[in-house]
Amino acid sequence: MYRGGNQVGGTCIEIRSGGSRILLDLGMPLNDRDGRDFLVDPLKGKKVWDEKDILDLKQSGILPDIKGLYQDDKKDFDAILVSHSHGDHYGLLHFANPDIPVVMSTGAMRMLETLNAFVPRQVPLSNITPAIHNKDISIGGFIIKPYLMDHSAFDARGFFITEKSSGKTLFYSGDFRATGHKENAFKMLVDRPPMKPDYLVLEGTSVRRGDPEYKTEKEAQKAIREVLEKGPRLVLVACSGQNIDRICSLYAEARRAGYELVIDPYIACVLENLRDLPYAGNIPLLENAGMRVLIHKYPCRPGDKYVGKIAKEGCKFKPFIPMLGRKKLKPRDMGEGKYIVLVRDGTVPAIKAIPGYKNAFLIYSQWKGYLEKKHMKLTQFIFESGLDKNTKHIHSSGHADVSTLQALVAALEPREIIPVHTEHPGEYDNLFPRVPVTIIPDNTSKLL
Numbered sequence: 001m002y003r004g005g006n007q008v009g010g011t012c013i014e015i016r017s018g019g020s021r022i023l024l025d026l027g028m029p030l031n032d033r034d035g036r037d038f039l040v041d042p043l044k045g046k047k048v049w050d051e052k053d054i055l056d057l058k059q060s061g062i063l064p065d066i067k068g069l070y071q072d073d074k075k076d077f078d079a080i081l082v083s084h085s086h087g088d089h090y091g092l093l094h095f096a097n098p099d100i101p102v103v104m105s106t107g108a109m110r111m112l113e114t115l116n117a118f119v120p121r122q123v124p125l126s127n128i129t130p131a132i133h134n135k136d137i138s139i140g141g142f143i144i145k146p147y148l149m150d151h152s153a154f155d156a157r158g159f160f161i162t163e164k165s166s167g168k169t170l171f172y173s174g175d176f177r178a179t180g181h182k183e184n185a186f187k188m189l190v191d192r193p194p195m196k197p198d199y200l201v202l203e204g205t206s207v208r209r210g211d212p213e214y215k216t217e218k219e220a221q222k223a224i225r226e227v228l229e230k231g232p233r234l235v236l237v238a239c240s241g242q243n244i245d246r247i248c249s250l251y252a253e254a255r256r257a258g259y260e261l262v263i264d265p266y267i268a269c270v271l272e273n274l275r276d277l278p279y280a281g282n283i284p285l286l287e288n289a290g291m292r293v294l295i296h297k298y299p300c301r302p303g304d305k306y307v308g309k310i311a312k313e314g315c316k317f318k319p320f321i322p323m324l325g326r327k328k329l330k331p332r333d334m335g336e337g338k339y340i341v342l343v344r345d346g347t348v349p350a351i352k353a354i355p356g357y358k359n360a361f362l363i364y365s366q367w368k369g370y371l372e373k374k375h376m377k378l379t380q381f382i383f384e385s386g387l388d389k390n391t392k393h394i395h396s397s398g399h400a401d402v403s404t405l406q407a408l409v410a411a412l413e414p415r416e417i418i419p420v421h422t423e424h425p426g427e428y429d430n431l432f433p434r435v436p437v438t439i440i441p442d443n444t445s446k447l448l
């Protein structure tokens with residue numbers, strides 16, 4: 001257990017059998033060794049890991065010290081299994097030796113591929129083994145069976161792992177819930193569970209969180225409907241561009257209430273890059289009726305920063321530019337009409353160019369804790385512009401509540417539970433009184 005045994009974020013676990021080694025996730029932690037939020041340098045406003053090398057990052061406790069994993073070392077891993085496309089599960093992957101195969105779902109791979117087109121740090125994606133639901137993969141001394149999980153990251157996976165030599169089994173839940181638009185994924189898992197695992201490595205992000213205001217994605221969608229029924233002309237929604245369930249909810253309610261849903265070019269590419277996946281039929285695309293894309297600084301030079309990246313030679317999304325042109329909406333032309341506009345850190349300048357944006361209604365549709373991170377551009381913007389005075393927090397969690405965790409344990413009947421992705425591993429004993437719990441603290445190992 002390199003990280004995740006007693007914290008949320010930066011999950012990284014190694015499983016070893018004889019000479020075979022696989023890694024479960026390689027996530028970016030939320031804090032460094034001293035508990036500081038290291039993601040952005042408050043003095044320079046830069047992401048600190050962009051400037052540091054592997055040795056530096058190991059010394060500050062950001063990269064776990066693992067032999068045979070990184071680019072500066074000889075490859076000694078059979079695979080890295082990535083459960084989903086959230087930074088706290090894949091965020092350090094670009095430091096890994098690119099010769100190590102990475103197992104992830106096609107949906108997760110597409111998410112990271114889109115991100116690569118817009119950020120300087122490239123996640124290596126040349127050596128991907130697709131984690132297809134319910135299809136075995138043989139890796140070194142292990143058989144891996146991926147399971148589709150319902151989570152706020154699109155196309156998330158859990159992994160059922162069998163050690164070939166002994167037949168011992170372990171199920172890694174990754175992050176999951178039972179309350180999203182893909183709630184059926186959870187039902188399938190508990191109705192037809194995999195063979196009882198010896199060990200269940202179980203996420204526990206929410207073990208001490210009380211009942212949320214909106215338990216399910218459908219309840220959050222209904223709350224969005226109620227805001228739109230009141231009829232504000234301009235609705236800003238602070239929402240992750242990767243939260244596909246939420247974007248589906250927003251589009252459905254926008255259509256119902258006669259609004260146009262305005263996304264930015266990055267989100268337009270995120271959606272476009274999922275269109276050919278067989279299970280992505282309900283995802284709105286920019287070409288759909290009622291979808292628009294916010295293009296800032298058009299036609300002046302240097303133009304929209306996102307379009308500039310898409311237009312680069314070799315970018316997968318270059319052929320998408322004519323569609324961006326057909327659906328473009330310029331901030332200054334948004335004086336009339338009813339719009340729901342997604343806002344993120346990167347689109348704050350475009351939002352500021354919308355006439356009367358300070359009178360908009362704000363739906364804050366992500367984890368509330370970000371509103372306490374004053375260094376985040378979006379948080380600053382919300383307070384500086386007074387949008388915090390006309391706002392509603394509408395969000396449903398990506399994580400399982402206690403009864404969902406208990407339902408999974410009851411269905412899988414593991415011999416032993418190992419807490420992960422939780423700040424309260426000690427709580428597991430109370431929650432699962434009939435199953436032994438083994439806490440493996442960070443930077444310790446255990447013979448299973």
Ligand SMILES: [Zn+2]
Nearest residue numbers: 084086153175
């Ligand atoms: Zn997650």
